[in-house]
Amino acid sequence: MRLLESDGTLLLQEDTPGDAPSTRPEIDRSDLRDLLLDSLPEDTVRWGHAFESAANGRLHFTNGSSTTYDLLVGADGAQSRVRPLLTDARPTHIGQNVVELTIPDIDRTHPDLAAMLGRGNYWVLGNGISLAAQRNGDGRVRVGISFYSTPEDWFATAAIPFDNPPAARSRLIDLLPGWNPRITALIEACEDAITPRSITTLPIGLTWPSTPDITLLGDAAHLMPPVGEGANMALLDGAQLALTLAAHPNDFPAAVREYEHEMFDRTSTAARMSAEVQELLMAPDVAQKMFAFFQPG
Ligand SMILES: Cc1cc2nc3c(=O)[nH]c(=O)nc-3n(C[C@H](O)[C@H](O)[C@H](O)COP(=O)(O)OP(=O)(O)OC[C@H]3O[C@@H](n4cnc5c(N)ncnc54)[C@H](O)[C@@H]3O)c2cc1C
Known part of the structure; x- marks a missing residue:
């Protein structure tokens, strides 16, 4: 990482040796997406089906088709169309x-x-x-x-x-x-x-009363300033929801409640931290403040 002032003054340079242990691993989003998609049985993802609405256990897509669902998980990002089914909050x-x-x-x-x-x-x-x-x-x-x-x-x-x-x-x-x-x-x-x-962004600490057959993850649930946590939280949400569903295969409402309880707590902490970093970025002496932020201890 290199941190500079706009006149070119170098404030901080961190060089990680090529053979250093990977304690903060990074991966390109497109590679990660391919890795996850390739792990699914073919046809799990139905491309070209943009969500339009849901009512009485039926999903409607913008291409005119529809289907039934057991659990609707809104993972449709900042402008989520699923979110309004659970909360009036808007970004x-x-x-x-x-x-x-x-x-x-x-x-x-x-x-x-x-x-x-x-x-x-x-x-x-x-x-x-x-x-x-x-x-x-x-x-x-x-x-x-x-x-x-x-x-x-x-x-x-x-x-x-x-x-x-x-x-x-x-x-x-x-x-x-x-x-x-x-x-x-x-x-x-x-x-x-x-x-x-x-x-x-969405309000920090946004929650909603648990609904048995609908939930949200990622930016749909907790849109926060873009300072390095949004994608991490979205991935963790997906993993946590999968784990709770696997633990309660015959009781989705219980799985959703358990997932949301953990997710609300974890992501509100991340959103609070992100808001603090965002405030630093908007400060007049931002470079010095960020330099201090990255000092060890
Ligand atoms: C400038 C910028 C920099 C960022 N930097 C970082 C960073 O350094 N680190 C970090 O962790 N995060 C960062 N973020 C945040 C991060 O990009 C998001 O938090 C993350 O992408 C959220 O993932 P998601 O899957 O919830 O939503 P998205 O990545 O937005 O994915 C939502 C998906 O839903 C699809 N979709 C939307 N509507 C519908 C619909 N009606 N029907 C079907 N599908 C639909 C979209 O096509 C999209 O594929 C940054 C964001 C921005 C804007």
């Missing part, structure tokens, strides 16, 4: 807007930038803006630029021409005045796919 914007870009095959296309980034995370903290660059297993680098204290409709006013990628990259660099050109070179090196993401 609200947290004053952060993110632009995501990608540098393809960086070792071959930009060896100088590859050396600058190192093997893992490269994190630059400026005033109200951060840039995070992360290597993926296939040689791509994902670059995320976060604009803090920005309103929900910020993309409508920020004049980033997403339909003209070279001009959008150039506008993004203009939005980073005073940043070291070696850092903004990362934006110049990106390919044309540019994704805007408006960041929302």
Whole structure:
């Protein structure tokens, strides 16, 4: 990991030797998804069936088909359509807007930038803006630029021409005045796919009265600031729910209650911690605060 200030000052560099024990293992999402999908019997996943509604034990899909269910598990992310069956809570914007870009095959296309980034995370903290660059297993680098204290409709006013990628990259660099050109070179090196993401969260500690045949996991249940826990919690939710269902194969309502009890407790702690880190990221002296955060002890 490398932590820098926007003028290029290196605050922190942690180099993990290649043969170090893997105490915080990482895996690309696409590899993990393939690994999980390949472990399932064929046809378990019905592609092309987007959930539309559920009533009286019947699921309806947007392609017009329908089927019955024993237990409906909403794992459908931040904009979950299953969530309203359990709670009125809705995600609200947290004053952060993110632009995501990608540098393809960086070792071959930009060896100088590859050396600058190192093997893992490269994190630059400026005033109200951060840039995070992360290597993926296939040689791509994902670059995320976060604009803090920005309103929900910020993309409508920020004049980033997403339909003209070279001009959008150039506008993004203009939005980073005073940043070291070696850092903004990362934006110049990106390919044309540019994704805007408006960041929302659910209330910390959200719960709902247990319903025998419906539950939620992942972002559908506990959408939190994107500071490193959401995917971990979603995976743990899935594992915990599977374990409780296996322990109560003839009593799904009991399994759901037991799962939700553990999940509410665990994820509200993670959401509280994530909100604290998010507050640090939005602080005026963010770089120094983050440097202190990463100091051992
Ligand atoms: C910019 C950013 C950076 C992040 N960084 C990190 C990080 O470093 N570490 C971390 O742990 N987390 C991070 N997160 C959070 C993480 O991405 C999420 O917490 C995680 O993806 C949640 O997984 P999920 O399976 O619940 O939801 P998702 O990954 O959103 O998956 C939901 C799935 O449901 C599908 N779906 C949606 N609607 C329907 C429907 N109606 N019918 C059928 N399917 C549907 C979608 O297509 C999607 O495949 C970050 C998030 C953002 C936005």
